[in-house]
Amino acid sequence: MLKKLIIISGPTASGKTSYSIKIADQILAESKLKPVIINFDSLLFYKELNIGTAKPTKEERGEHPHLLIDICSAKEPMNAHDYIQQAENQINSCHQAGEIPILVGGSAFYLRALIKGMYESTKVDTESKKEIDSLYKEKGIKPFIEFLESKDPDTMKILHENDHYRIIRAYEHVLQTGQPFSVERKRMEALNPYDLSSGIHEDWEIHHIYLDLPKEEHWSYITRRTRQMLEDGLVGEVEKLLSSGFTGEEKPLKSIGYIETIEYLQNKFENESEYLERISISTRQLAKSQRTFFKKITPKFSYHPIKDEEEILKNAIDFVRR
Structure with a gap:
């Protein structure tokens, strides 16, 4: 049954x-x-x-x-x-x-x-993960892009250069398996992934x-919800996080709403209206992708x-x- x-x-x-x-x-x-x-x-x-x-x-x-x-x-x-x-x-x-x-x-x-x-892959061992993190902190995403362009150009063709997370994951996959990530992606595509x-x-x-x-109806709702988040205390929530041991570099704090609030607290926006609009724009872009x-x-x-x-x-x- x-x-x-x-x-x-x-x-x-x-x-x-x-x-x-x-x-x-x-x-x-x-x-x-x-x-x-x-x-x-x-x-x-x-x-x-x-x-x-x-x-x-x-x-x-x-x-x-x-x-x-x-x-x-x-x-x-x-x-x-x-x-x-x-x-x-x-x-x-x-x-x-x-x-x-x-x-x-x-x-x-x-x-x-x-x-x-x-996708099938093996977990990156702790020592390799430390080396990868160190390379990223020291030289940024460029060496990872260059590696994939050489070893896995098919994957690099479909990744945006700003998508650091997936670029590094593809890099890790090649290191751990010895095969391009594009091979595994094609295997999954053959299974009708959608x-x-x-x-x-x-x-x-x-x-x-x-x-x-x-779209227009959705955008209007997104703007209202963003404004409600500010009224509910989003800035205070982020201030509390930053004062309790968070640096802002944690991956979840790079998400929409949090990264803009951190920038707002760093005075990177002219005013609250610009800050609200930036969150709304980012949310609309996310909605389009979803x-x-x-x-x-x-x-x-x-x-x-x-x-x-x-x-x-x-x-x-x-x-x-x-």
Whole structure:
């Protein structure tokens, strides 16, 4: 018998949190099954990051179980491999208990890795990692780019020179395996990486809800949400982080909202309006990137989060009942 899994995805600021709770409410009321909400938004892992991540409030999390939120410190970032292990365990536990897992978030790479599997690679040993970090601090990204242009030009063609994280990961892959990362990427592409109807969990039955809004409507909502974050105390949250041992160089603090706030505290903006606009622009760019990725993913049911509420809830409960 197939085991049911509801996925709620979409670009940032598209109403995913709200719908995860609405659908959980509906399932509990009409099926008597226990819904469990499982996060796949990478920034919600971190205990110290709250306002800038639009993390569900304690009140919202009190209505239904919320898993994989506040599970580690931003000083020790999670990676996809660690996430997949924890998410699989939680989903399997839900199925064994007769519960309905609701997977919700916007980190498309984590979602795809969970359903389709990850690129094969060996973990970089501690000594090599120290050498790589030292080289990066001393000479920047240039030697890594030059290495890939020589050893793995196909990968370098698809990476932006500012994407330091993926450039270094590709470099590490070549060092550890002796093969270009492009070889592994082509292997994954042959597995139809955007088709979630087949994956490494053959006993999972997926109902994928994708939320999105027209561009102008979405942009307006992003601006309002950004302004609300400032009113809720985003600057104070970042000030507290910087005064409690964080340097601002931690990877999670390079994310949207946090990096701009650090720059604002360093007086790199003319005024608060410019600071707010910079966050909004960065968020719109993120949403565009997420939308591009999610558009490739099939199958899914695409909805307008405001206009299609009745249909979203009906189809979700029909999936649970059948």
